[in-house]
Amino acid sequence: MRTSGESEESFRVILEHAGIAIAVLEGDTTISFVNLEFLRLFERAPQTVEGKKWADVAPVKSTEIIRRLSGLGPGAPPVEYEIPWVGLDGHGKQILAIFSALPEPGGYVACFLDVTSEIHAREALWECEDKFRAVFHGAAVGISVMDPEEGKIILSNLVLQKMLGYTAGELSGMRFAAFTHPDDVENQWTLYKEMVAGNLKRFEMKKRYIRKDGTVIRARLVASLALMASGKPAVVIGMIEEMD
Numbered sequence: 001m002r003t004s005g006e007s008e009e010s011f012r013v014i015l016e017h018a019g020i021a022i023a024v025l026e027g028d029t030t031i032s033f034v035n036l037e038f039l040r041l042f043e044r045a046p047q048t049v050e051g052k053k054w055a056d057v058a059p060v061k062s063t064e065i066i067r068r069l070s071g072l073g074p075g076a077p078p079v080e081y082e083i084p085w086v087g088l089d090g091h092g093k094q095i096l097a098i099f100s101a102l103p104e105p106g107g108y109v110a111c112f113l114d115v116t117s118e119i120h121a122r123e124a125l126w127e128c129e130d131k132f133r134a135v136f137h138g139a140a141v142g143i144s145v146m147d148p149e150e151g152k153i154i155l156s157n158l159v160l161q162k163m164l165g166y167t168a169g170e171l172s173g174m175r176f177a178a179f180t181h182p183d184d185v186e187n188q189w190t191l192y193k194e195m196v197a198g199n200l201k202r203f204e205m206k207k208r209y210i211r212k213d214g215t216v217i218r219a220r221l222v223a224s225l226a227l228m229a230s231g232k233p234a235v236v237i238g239m240i241e242e243m244d
Contacts, residue, residue, distance in 0.1 A: 026106070034046070073101055080098050082115070083097050094119045097112050141241045142159045148235065150175060151176045156171045156172070163219075196236070202222065202224040
């Protein structure tokens with residue numbers, strides 16, 4: 001049977017090799033233990049952390065966090081925060097902190113993860129999405145993005161919506177046959193399937209579209225296939241230009 005000292009030492013070894021920054025806090029938020037990953041993440045020496053109150057170590061959002069922790073009992077959902085942090089090199093980073101209550105005699109365990117790169121990735125994604133939307137909806141021609149299997153609309157731009165008289169929500173999920181003149185459906189579907197099968201890189205055709213109000217317009221369609229990294233069909237992109 002292990003002694004309490006051996007059990008505590010085993011517990012510390014597990015925490016040290018957990019691969020994530022961890023701190024154990026007493027009920028009054030005094031820090032009783034931190035692992036090496038915590039010291040690395042917060043760029044602190046052990047003597048500046050252990051035995052100190054949480055507010056003395058990480059003053060950012062301390063009041064708000066401590067207030068939330070006071071009502072956090074065993075079995076309650078963890079409390080999650082994103083804490084802005086400035087490293088010794090002056091560069092800011094964002095740290096995700098998750099606090100959970102320990103059973104009697106009380107206290108908390110907290111895990112910390114640097115999510116700065118994830119935040120930057122999100123920002124880059126949002127910026128990319130903004131640029132995409134500007135180009136997509138600012139184009140002079142109608143654009144449709146369709147699934148390769150059934151020819152259903154996934155995305156449509158403002159020009160195409162105005163051209164056909166449908167809203168984005170109405171077009172989403174519609175097959176192209178639903179707004180194509182019956183006499184042009186078979187020809188387009190044949191070319192569509194040939195392209196998805198890899199026999200054509202693209203195709204273009206003149207066809208008739210049926211607007212929501214039933215009127216017919218003539219347009220030129222240029223369709224191309226976008227592939228996944230694996231080489232499988234991803235989406236079909238259609239460029240539609242109305243003809244006089």
